[in-house]
Amino acid sequence: MDSGRRALTSRAREIIIKNIFAFFAFLSVLFLGLIVLFLFREGLPLFKEINPVQFLFGSSWYPTYNPPEYGIWPLIVGSVIVTALSCLIAVPFGLCCAVYISEIAPARIKEILKSVIELLAGLPSVVLGFFGMVILGPWMQETFDLPTGLNIVNASIMLAVMAIPTISSISEDALYAVPRDFKEASYALGATRYETILRVSIPAALSGISTAVILGMSRAIGETMVVLMVAGGSAAVPRGIFDSVRPMPASIAAEMGEAPFGGGHYHALFATGIVLLLITLLFNLIADRISRRFKEEGSGTL
Numbered sequence: 001m002d003s004g005r006r007a008l009t010s011r012a013r014e015i016i017i018k019n020i021f022a023f024f025a026f027l028s029v030l031f032l033g034l035i036v037l038f039l040f041r042e043g044l045p046l047f048k049e050i051n052p053v054q055f056l057f058g059s060s061w062y063p064t065y066n067p068p069e070y071g072i073w074p075l076i077v078g079s080v081i082v083t084a085l086s087c088l089i090a091v092p093f094g095l096c097c098a099v100y101i102s103e104i105a106p107a108r109i110k111e112i113l114k115s116v117i118e119l120l121a122g123l124p125s126v127v128l129g130f131f132g133m134v135i136l137g138p139w140m141q142e143t144f145d146l147p148t149g150l151n152i153v154n155a156s157i158m159l160a161v162m163a164i165p166t167i168s169s170i171s172e173d174a175l176y177a178v179p180r181d182f183k184e185a186s187y188a189l190g191a192t193r194y195e196t197i198l199r200v201s202i203p204a205a206l207s208g209i210s211t212a213v214i215l216g217m218s219r220a221i222g223e224t225m226v227v228l229m230v231a232g233g234s235a236a237v238p239r240g241i242f243d244s245v246r247p248m249p250a251s252i253a254a255e256m257g258e259a260p261f262g263g264g265h266y267h268a269l270f271a272t273g274i275v276l277l278l279i280t281l282l283f284n285l286i287a288d289r290i291s292r293r294f295k296e297e298g299s300g301t302l
Contacts (some may be wrong), residue, residue, distance in 0.1 A: 020037030028085030043270035061235040063265040070268045074237045083221040086159035094167030102175040107243040121165030155231040163216035174208020224249040248276045
């Protein structure tokens with residue numbers, strides 16, 4: 001009798017917990033759907049005034065002109081260049097940190113480095129932006145004799161600093177999850193530690209590493225405060241890596257407070273948000289496909 005009651009009570013608890021999780025999952029999907037719906041509702045009216053092709057590939061962003069010009073191609077180019085350059089910096093550093101912490105570092109050094117990386121991940125973006133604007137910018141301007149230190153390289157370095165903890169932490173977890181049997185089999189065949197890391201551990205953890213890179217790049221392309229403070233704010237297609245740019249998130253943040261509600265400028269900023277959303281979604285879909293491919297290849301190898 002008591003065992004039957006306990007079984008019923010346990011079953012009831014499982015149902016309640018399951019429903020609670022389902023409820024919060026539904027709320028997450030609902031909130032995301034409402035945000036996307038609001039974004040499209042406020043951004044699509046712009047295309048009654050301007051052709052979508054002209055909006056995407058126009059080379060001039062002058063929303064206060066008469067007539068206004070809403071070409072976001074320079075903003076798209078700025079976002080892509082800053083994100084790509086930051087990833088070229090962050091991915092090698094983050095992966096090397098993960099490999100050292102997971103495979104090489106002694107236990108005491110490992111704990112110290114993990115704490116430092118977690119602390120770096122907790123730095124507010126405005127602090128990094130302030131550092132880039134006050135310290136790194138003037139140093140670059142003086143050292144390289146530049147017109148301004150607020151440029152693509154400055155923004156990319158700051159975004160890389162933000163992305164390194166994400167890439168390093170998730171990549172370390174992926175490397176730690178590699179079965180120990182793989183490494184022992186490699187050592188048994190006469191491979192050195194570094195050969196095992198390069199030919200066994202990293203290939204086996206590629207799925208998790210690719211996920212880490214995805215999340216790091218997603219944070220970089222959607223970051224607002226850092227690029228607003230250190231990218232320079234020039235809405236023009238750059239000719240070099242030391243030119244100033246204005247990525248899409250920075251443009252939205254800088255101009256939304258000045259755009260008249262319901263006007264063309266207001267709708268253009270929301271339309272820019274739609275483009276940013278679609279670019280991020282496309283990137284995540286491609287990266288998810290790559291991640292699944294690595295998993296399938298890993299399963300086939302096993």
